[in-house]
Amino acid sequence: MSTQADLIVIGSGILGLATAHRAHRAGLRVHVIDESERPVSSSIQNFGHACFTGQADAFQDLADVSRAGWLQASEDSGLWAAESGTLVPAQTAAEMRVLEELSAHRGAEQVRLLSTGEIRARLSNPYLDTVGGALLPRDMRVDPREAAPRLACWLESRGVVFHRGERVLRTSGGLVETSRARHRAERVVACPGLGLPHLFPEVAQRIAMTQCTLSMLLVERPSHLSRELAMLSGTSLARYDGFTAMPGAAALREELARREPELVACTANLMATATAQGLLIGDSHAYDASPEPFLHEEVSALLLDRASRLLGLRSPRILQRWQGRYADAPGMSLLIERPDEATTIAVVTSGIGMTLSFGIAELVLAGGDSPDAADRPRTAVPALVSAR
Numbered sequence: 001m002s003t004q005a006d007l008i009v010i011g012s013g014i015l016g017l018a019t020a021h022r023a024h025r026a027g028l029r030v031h032v033i034d035e036s037e038r039p040v041s042s043s044i045q046n047f048g049h050a051c052f053t054g055q056a057d058a059f060q061d062l063a064d065v066s067r068a069g070w071l072q073a074s075e076d077s078g079l080w081a082a083e084s085g086t087l088v089p090a091q092t093a094a095e096m097r098v099l100e101e102l103s104a105h106r107g108a109e110q111v112r113l114l115s116t117g118e119i120r121a122r123l124s125n126p127y128l129d130t131v132g133g134a135l136l137p138r139d140m141r142v143d144p145r146e147a148a149p150r151l152a153c154w155l156e157s158r159g160v161v162f163h164r165g166e167r168v169l170r171t172s173g174g175l176v177e178t179s180r181a182r183h184r185a186e187r188v189v190a191c192p193g194l195g196l197p198h199l200f201p202e203v204a205q206r207i208a209m210t211q212c213t214l215s216m217l218l219v220e221r222p223s224h225l226s227r228e229l230a231m232l233s234g235t236s237l238a239r240y241d242g243f244t245a246m247p248g249a250a251a252l253r254e255e256l257a258r259r260e261p262e263l264v265a266c267t268a269n270l271m272a273t274a275t276a277q278g279l280l281i282g283d284s285h286a287y288d289a290s291p292e293p294f295l296h297e298e299v300s301a302l303l304l305d306r307a308s309r310l311l312g313l314r315s316p317r318i319l320q321r322w323q324g325r326y327a328d329a330p331g332m333s334l335l336i337e338r339p340d341e342a343t344t345i346a347v348v349t350s351g352i353g354m355t356l357s358f359g360i361a362e363l364v365l366a367g368g369d370s371p372d373a374a375d376r377p378r379t380a381v382p383a384l385v386s387a388r
Helices: 014-025 057-077 093-106 116-122 144-157 193-199 201-206 249-259 261-265 297-311 353-365
Strands: 003-010 030-034 086-090 112-114 132-136 140-142 161-164 168-172 175-178 182-190 210-219 271-274 279-282 286-288 318-328 334-340 343-348
Touching: 003 014, 014 030, 014 057, 014 144, 014 343, 014 353, 030 144, 030 182, 057 140, 057 144, 057 353, 086 093, 086 116, 093 112, 093 132, 093 249, 112 116, 116 132, 140 144, 144 161, 168 182, 168 193, 193 201, 193 318, 193 343, 201 334, 210 297, 249 261, 261 297, 271 297, 279 297, 318 343, 334 353, 343 353
Parallel strands: 003 030, 003 182, 030 161, 182 343
Antiparallel strands: 086 132, 112 132, 168 175, 175 182, 210 279, 210 286, 210 318, 271 279, 334 343
C-alpha cells in the first residue's frame, strides 16, 4: 500500500484540481492521481469563460462560491483571472427582450443593459448591427491553457502529491487501485470526466452519458480588442439555462431558426474570448458516445464569419483549430453520487465545468448534493470540509 492520505482526488482536470485546492487549504493531506502527465482534455480545450450569470437560478449560490474560489486560486497560484465581465450584443428586439427580462429578474448588478452606442464602443465595432446589449459584470475570464497547469504546479509546490501516468482501474471504500500501485485514503473524490464509463460504467449507463464535441478556433487577436474580452451572442441566450428560463426565450429560438438556420443546425453557441495567445472563437455542439475526430470546415468557417461580423474582424488569421470535448448527459448538468461512505463521484455533465468547478469542489467536500438531484437518493457522508 503506497499512500496514506486524508483525501485522494482522481483526475487532475479543473474540477479535480479545484477539489484538491479547497482540501489543501483546509489542511488535509491530499494526493491526486491522473493517467496523463499534464492537463490535456476538457479543462484546456474550452474558452476559459466563467459565465456565472448565464447559469440557472438553482445554481447561483454555487456560482457565487465558485467565483470566490477562482479569485482565491488566482491569489494563491498567480493564474490570470480577469473580472471584466461579459458583453452580449443584441442584434434583434427578441435578443434584447431576453436581456431585459433577465435584468429585471436578477437586477442591474448582474445584467447591466447597454445602449447601441455603448455596446458598439465596448466591442470596438462602430458599424455593428445592434439594437443594444448588456454587460454581465460578475462573469470572469481565465486562460484555459494556463489555469489548470499553473494551479497544479502551485499545489505540488505546497505539498499536494501527484501520481501521474497512473490509470485508475477501480476504487471502493477508500482503496484506489491503479496500473502502478494501490493507494488508500480516508476519502476518495473521483472526477473522471470523460473517463466515467471506464471507472463507473454502471453509473454512466444509467445517466445515458455521452460526449459533446465542439468545433473551436484560435485566431490572431487584433490590437483593438482587449485581452479581457468575453462575448456571448443571441445563440447563447437560447442555450444557457439562466437566459432560457426567461419568457422571451421561446420567441428568440423561433426567430433564430428563421434568421440563422445554419447556426441552429450545428447547435452553435457563438462566442468569443481573448487570451494572451489570441482570440478563441466557437463553438458548435454534436453528441455521440463515440464521436468521430473530424472537424468540418464549413462549420468552422460559419462560426468565424459570424464572430467576425460581431467583432468587426477583417480577414482574421487562423492560428489553430481543434475539437473540444466534454461529458454530457440528458436532463442534468452535474452528477454527484456516493457509491459508498468513502467515495464521491463528481462529474460535470454539461459545458459549465470551468464556470462552477470551485463551487462544486466545496459542495462535494462539504457532503452536499447537486441542485440537479432533488429526486435522486443519496448516501449521507460526513463533511471533509465545512461549507462557507
